Structure formats: C-alpha cells, structure tokens
Amino acid sequence: MHLTTDVLVIGAGGAGMYAALEAARHGADVLLIDRSLIGRGGATVMAQMTVAAAVGGECPDHWQHHLVDTLRAGRGLCDPALARVICEDGLECILEMDAWGVGWARKEGRFTQVMAPGHDRPRCVYVDFLNTGPAVSRTLRTQLIRTPGSIRRVGDLLVTGLETQGGECVGATALHLSTGELVTIGAAATVMATGGLTRLYRRNSASANMGGDGYSLALRAGAALLDMEFVQFFPIGHLAPRMIGMDPIMWDPFRYKLGGRLLNGNREEFVQNYGAAVSDKYIVTRDLATYAITKEVEAGRGSPNGGAYLSFEHLSAEVLREAFGPVIDRIANNGIDLTKMSIEVAPIAHYHMGGIQVDAQMRTTLARLFAAGEAVGGANGANRLSGNAITEALAFGRRAGRYAAQDALASAALRWDGARRDAHWYTQGPSRLDFNPAQMLVELQALMSDEVGPFRTEAGLQRALHRLTAMRAQVGEVPPQGTGGLDCIRIDWFDLFQMLLVAELVTRAALLRTESRGAHQREDFPGLDESWRLNQVVNMEGSKLSFERHMVPASVPIPDATELV
C-alpha cells in the first residue's frame, strides 16, 4: 500500500499528537502513525504526575524563572533557545490543554502546583491521582478526533526507514505489524516524535517502544544527533517487592506530596553524606540521588534487593488516603501496607537528554525532517529538570507541526511516490535467524545496564563496545523474510537493528567525554571539566560514524530574574 500526505508524524505520544493538531490547524493534511495504539504507546501516557509550567497557581511566577532553573539543571550544555521554547511555549500549551479540559488539579479555582527538585518555587501542575499521562493523552486524542477530515490516525505501523531524495526527506517505509505488509508513505514534511531510548536498559520506566528507533532512522537518513551520552536515571524506581499494574516511577509523586524518608540498608538517612541537605521535603536532584544510592549499595549498605528503602511508615493511613485515594488500594492489592513497611527503590533508566539536533523551529539538519519531544536533543543539556518532559513534548510538538505544515504547503515540496530503490533489502534476507532475537534484546539491556549505566569507566565502555560490535555482526544488515502478521522475529530484528546502533552511539559518546557532568558520570574522570562545555554531534555516512565537538549555542538574553514577578 502507498499512502500520501502533506505532513507525516511518526509517533503518537504527546509530541506527535500535538504536532498533528498544529499541522492541521495550519492547513496541512496529516498522517499520524504509531507502532502501537494511537495515544497509548509512547512515554506520555505513562507520566505519573509533574508537568512544569510557570502558570503561577501557587505564587507569582514567570517563564523566565523556569528557564533559569532549566539552564541550571542542564549543567552548561542546554541549547538556550530550545530551553526557552519549553518554558515560554510550554506555558501556552499547558493553558491550551487546560482549555481542552485536561483537568489539571485545582484548589479554589487556582492551579495546584507542587515543588519539584531543581525548581525555585512550586511549578508543577498534575492530574490526580497519578493520572497526568493518561489525561494528557486522552485530551489530545479527543482533539485529533474533533479535527474534522484532515488528520488520519493509523496504528500498527513500525517505521523501518526514512526516504530521501536530493538531500530532502520525502517519506518513509513502514511495516504494518498485523499483516506484515510493507507500506510506503510519501510526505512533503515528516516529524519524528518517537521518544527516547530507555528500552536499552534492563530496568526502565518507559514503554517497550522506546528503543531509540527515531534516533537511528534520522541518523541513517542523514540528520545529525547530539549529546547521546546523557541518559537520565531516575533514582527511586520501584525495585521490591514485585508489584503488578503500577508504573515503576510511581514513588516520585509520593515524594512530592508526602516527602518520605530515603534510607540505606541499615535504615539510616544517607544523602547528606553525598552533599545533599537532609529534609523532609523532596529536594535532592536526580543525578545526586542516583549517585548516593549506587554508592551505598557498592559499600555494602544497600537494601536486600540492591537499592535503598523508601519509607512512609511515619504517616497515617488517613494522610496517605487523602493524598492518593484509590492508588492506595492498588498498592494494597499487591500486599503492601505503606504504614507498616518500607518499599525498596533503585535507579532506573528514565529519559534521554541527547537526541536529534534541531533549531528552534524543530528543523533537523536534514531538510523537511523535523523532530519533537524526547526525540530532540540539546534542550535539557546534561540533566533534565523534573517536570520538563511533558512540557517539552507539547511545546516542541506544537512548533514542529507548525513549521512542518509551512514547509509542506510550499509549492516545491516533493513527495515520495513509493518506488523503491532498496526493495531487495526487504525480500532478500535469510528465511530464518540463527539466534533468538528476544534473548538478544534481554542481553543488550543487561549489557547497557552493567557497562553503560549512570557510572562509567573506560574499561566497561570498551567491553560494551566490543560486545555490541559482535551483536551487530550477528544481527547483520538485512532483515529476515517475513512470515505474515505479527511476525515477532522480524519485529525484534528491526528493533535490534536500530537499538544496537543507538547503544553504540551512547557508548562511543560516553567514551569520548572524559569528564563527569550531570547524567554522565565517568568514575575514571570524576568532576566537571570546564573545557568539556561542548556538545558532541554525530553524523553517519554509509556505515561510518563521525563525532565532532561543537560550542554550546550562546545564551539568549534573560532579564534579571529578580526583577520579574
């Protein structure tokens, strides 16, 4: 089948759905595709709580204060123009979502906002109870359905390659999962909104779709990526006892609302030993908490399953119930009474600061290819501020949709006619694989967790690179032939093909950056090195990767924040 559209949006999370809406509002026909169900497969739907925006519900605020905090969290590597889009445009998007009925929590008519680590004031809106992501997804999907005529939504399409002609992106090829058919798509502009790469890690907080395929697709088509070494680990992902039906980042909202106590295996407070202030409030930043928990475990002071205890035992059942309502019952169904026991937590792969290089109009370095949301790199530097992920999804999605529509409606825009130059690639592969690709995915996650986690050494990174090279050789460059609908072997092969390249990018970038900054910690190069205040940009020609060091874009002028209200 061949489809044609003005704007193709790949990925139907928050960024992709907002991009589709905005492109349609600017007059474009839109095809919004996702490998899963529309609005359910990405990271947005899994968001538990905080969305940062200077709406001033609790106290006076201004997006420029938010920008100051975002830049500070990024440890000198943010692209200030992109960070500004998050804070300035993001605010408008949050208010538009409110007008669309998302249901941000309110008290007496004003937005209720929580204080999150790294912010100078309460700035994070949310939807109760732990319902932010589902509410955002549902609201955007409802708007898509209400936009008459011009937006087509199709799930079950796994994009396997972007198509370029004359140095421009003109469409994509996708595998239709439920039939096994290859679908070609001609598009005058394409928005990559495929999210991050947390599936590379054994313990992660995002969906199985987040294997970094958007990075790989963009790079292979000729777009540049940057700062691929910066994987954010969320320090207090759920570890034990085993729970079902709960997202592993669920304890974050508990800490926002209730504080809680983080304890080592000896049931002692410990973050103060790593430079953080002890507080019953939740103020310790993600990179520091990850470091502190990991070091306690290494010193033999971990909890039984290799993490830390998180305790709410000092709180009454009534206080817990008021803060989290029915969530308390879901936890009880897993045999956990928070007034009587601690749970165990440990760092978990959560977000990727690196990604596709874009300008402030979300244009990548490949003409007619745009990116939005977590797929974008550079906005959050070396460490993302809590609450900025959903905000950036919406803000970047809106911009990408607007400028993609503008490009697509320009008269000279090419659209791919679906004629394949690489048809043999899809049909000439082996009839079967001589390895279990599902097992290799498990092995890849273990390797990345053990050697390319939050704490890295040259020896470990070299071991990872060595093994990744062998795995890439085993996977090969040609997909196995298909056997019809829901061919999991073939789907796993495409995932491995993209994920192994992305894993190599993270590993190589981490080897090159001989300093410790934010989410990238080299145990053999401790401490921040000011001469490394540089972005690492990677391009691919043929099969050759080339890394370059670029100056961080100059700061945008910000008025003295103390003069703002």
Add this chain to the structure above:
Amino acid sequence: MSHVDNLRVNLRVKRGAAGDTLRFETYDVPFEPGQSVLDALRWVRAQVDPTLAIRYSCINANACKECMMRVDGKTVYACLAKLEAREMVVEPLPNKPLVRDLVTEVAPSDEELYRR
C-alpha cells in the same frame, strides 16, 4: 528476586495465525512470586520460543491496553494477571479478529490501516 524452589507454572498457550488450525502448546516456566502472566510470556519468548506472538508496550503499568487476552477463560490484561504456580490456560480474545497466537485486532476501526 529469587526463584521459589521447584515451583513451576504450566503455561498452556493457544497458538496459530488467522486461518490456521489452532493448537495448544505447553511451556514449563519458573515461578517467581509477584510476577504477571505477561512476565511469563516474555520469559517464554526470550528463553524458549521467540516465535510466540504477543503484543504489549508499557510492560507493567496497565497504560497501553495492548496485552488484553484470556487467562483461564477470563478476559484480562496479561500485565495485571498474577502468575500462579499451577496450570494456567492463555488464549487470544475470542470476540476480536485473530492476528496470530495471543494477538487480536484491538484498535478502534478508524485507526486501522484497513478499515473494517
């Protein structure tokens, strides 16, 4: 998490693609307390038979709604169904078009490539 000694799950899974004669295959899976049926199916794919077709994206959060199937005759999300150390029968949804093994068409029809 440690395996509980000698406790196993006998997972009987209905398999086959649309148009095939469907058959049951049985998998012997180690039991770990607190696991879900989806965990066991993912273990089977990684350790025994990667051709087993399942579909999920969120894994554990009950957010994606893709892993809907029948366990012991009841319609459940596999990520929410608790694994138990006994025989468990896993089948695709009976009232949705079968794609393969445990995967059925669950998308709204206006979001499918071929609209029904």
